[in-house]
Amino acid sequence: MIRLESVTKRYPDGTIAVNSLDLTAPSGQITVFVGPSGCGKTTSLRMINRMIEPTSGRIWLDDRDAASVKPAELRRGIGYVIQHAGLFPHRTVLDNVATVPLLLGQDKKKARARAQELLERVGLDPAFAKRYPAQLSGGQQQRVGVARALAADPPVMLMDEPFSAVDPVVREQLQNEFLRLQGELGKTIVFVTHDIDEAIKLGDKVAVLRVGGTLAQFASPAELLSQPADAFVAGFVGRDRGYRALGFARSGVLPLSDEQAVALGSSIRAARDVAVDGWALVVDGGRRPQGWLAVDGGDRDAALGDITPDLLNLGGTLAGVGGTLREALDAALSSPSGRGVVVDDDGSFAGTVTAAEVLARIEERSAQTRREAVETAGARYAELQRADSGAPVEVGKHAGGGAHAASAAQSADPAT
């Protein structure tokens, strides 16, 4: 069990990242922290293994106060997985996984045998063991990251958006394998994501956070869906979950804002001119998005000179103009500026969109789907009535109408 008691983190610049957080992550279960970019998910997670120290409050791991345990000792019992896996580029896959056991003093042969076994366990072909991380796909690298975190067999795992950087199909495979693995291992897991669908799929318990680091609701997925605590949670989980059915709806109809971007290498002053709410999008020569630059609007910006890659916040997934509403929502929720980046087919920047805009479009679409379902069902009913009363039915006119009504009704059904 991991218990957070009135935990607050205020960074030296005054930002309150986490505000009096109270919750208990049960042993042997998956607890998910979910919320938009900047709501304090990573900060909360890192306070558990003391990579970040709380400003106030306490964190308990079973009956141990985390503050009373040396960070190095604490982390020995806590596996940590991050986005992009964070693998050592110059070590083979096998050595990446064996690193921690070796550090803990296990002999080389044993550590490698165990690493090999773990790779298989996370669904990786043993043939990959000799490769270097750059020779693997994003999804394979994430599997190695999970294997590495499991290598010391820690009772606790902290996972920070481990599946966010891969495409939706691979993400789903990773989620399924992760659930299977957890079924065998029964670790105490705290899992961070900005994706409410992922939270609902993986979480035994889900903590919904809002920007400012306050807890909006802590509940089981079923409870979140049936009894959202307030309008924020209701909006976030999707009032009727209608948008699940819209996973395949194209987002081409989204009202893209013609946000201006600034080129890498230009001056921070130029970024300040185009920034909205303190964030400017930076692109390369081909107008491909490179990341977000935070500008504070003060004289300090101007003194900083030109825009270099190390100044950029790389958070946020990209959505394609021909992509789905689901992707657009994902891009908006994961973006540090709150504006999702949409790109053309050639990868060049097309515009931005906010979560509110995507959600409005989704609401519109699901209302439309419901309306269509009702109309189709109505037409079908009238047809049946006519058939019943012996009135002539125009043959062929409604052929397949029943199936159409059923599928339309299904896509409006919150359970699908």
Ligand SMILES: Nc1ncnc2c1ncn2[C@@H]1O[C@H](COP(=O)(O)OP(=O)(O)OP(=O)(O)O)[C@@H](O)[C@H]1O
């Ligand atoms: N070292 C720091 N100094 C000052 N503020 C910080 C620092 N690290 C994070 N913050 C701020 O604290 C808030 C929470 O950040 P955190 O990284 O925990 O958010 P998050 O929910 O993980 O976001 P994301 O989804 O983008 O990863 C943000 O406003 C962020 O800018």
Ligand SMILES: [Mg+2]
């Ligand atoms: Mg984070």
